[in-house]
Amino acid sequence: MTRTLEAVVIGGGYAGVVAANRLSTSDELSVTLINPRRDFVERIRLHQRATGTYGATVPYADVLAPSIRLTVDSVTRIDAPSRSLVLASGAVARYDHLVYAVGSHAATSEVPGTAEHTIALSTLEQADDLRDALAxxxxxxxxxxxxxxxxxxEVAAELAESGRPVTLLxxxxxxxxxxxxxxxTVARQLGRLGAxxxxxxGARAAAVVDGGVHLADGRELPSALTVWTAGFGVPDLARRSGLRTDPLGRLVTDETLTSLDDERIVAAGDCAAPSGVPYRMCCAAAQPLGAQAADTVLRRVAGDAPRGRSLAIPGQCLSLGRRAGLLQLARRDDTALPVHLGGRLGAGLKEAVTAGTLVGLRTMSRRPGIIPALGLLQDPRRAGRLAAASPDLAPVQDRPALAD
Incomplete structure (x- = not known):
């Protein structure tokens, strides 16, 4: 069958890669992924790249189905009425269906001196900058x-384990x-490492200067190098393109991840705000959201109404250096349970999850119909939270299939 429809995915992180692979299962869709880098970045390992214990990149050929086209470029504007994208190179890409998966980045801070005297850690380039600064x-x-x-x-533990005197604010x-x-448990392990x-x-950063940090209670903390990890923001592409966003800039969607402004646009990952009540920014949410976004497109292409889902996030993992870690279990609504595993067992579980994530992406590139395991879990409490948190953005009824 000839592929007659163009599906474009903006962003090649965890959500974008899962979405692109799943879209490639359709005989009617020609799939393109647009990303500014040639390699996939294992963002959950950037703290290791910064300290030189792991590379954190693999070629996209390892994680994308062979039929997917990779365009190394950035999108500067989405022109929804014409279904086209303006790229930084000056080229224009057209689409029939668009997956918005631009991810997140370190939040811009209003604390004086952060722009001049700190290094963030949310991108590959920042990890390399931090590695160079440490050297x-x-x-x-x-x-x-x-x-x-x-x-x-994670970065404080990694630095402390390497012998650096670290203070974590x-x-x-x-x-x-x-x-x-x-x-x-985390505090004890950081203490064991010397952090x-x-x-x-009173311990909040009030200002960052060359050689130190001024704290809110008046203390002055000597610092030869300051790493800023306080909060995350998202690219402003959706807002600049005139699409409806939440205060942080995430694309507001219904529970099928469809933009409230345009049925041809769906969102996934950190940059999505389903019903204005987004999930926690994490890899565990990004992958199933990528699969759901693709499924919404696939159902529309097939002439079926898309389905909403209530994503469950049953826990999180932390690395606490190379020899310790933590697995925090949670209810399906992402609230922490009084159950966790730490120490060497926690480190092993964290590494298994992190390595398994890449193995899963590689497997999906060969068998793109596979659903990420977490995508099978549902959160039965989400409907109640939506009604309580934002009744004006409660889940909408399934929309009819798009007309040709």
């Missing part, structure tokens, strides 16, 4: 990591998405 300062020079979420914890509390028992953890309102 340029003495091993015993003090390093500060700002942000007590998963990225901050954790904000109000360390690991806010963790259960208190798991939080205590200092400061938490609470």
């Amino acid at each position: 340029a300062v003495p091993t015993r020079a003090p390093v500060t990591v700002v942000g007590g979420g998963s990225t901050g914890i 954790a904000g109000d509390r360390l690991g806010p998405s963790l259960h208190p028992a798991a939080r205590a 200092t953890v400061l938490a609470g309102a």
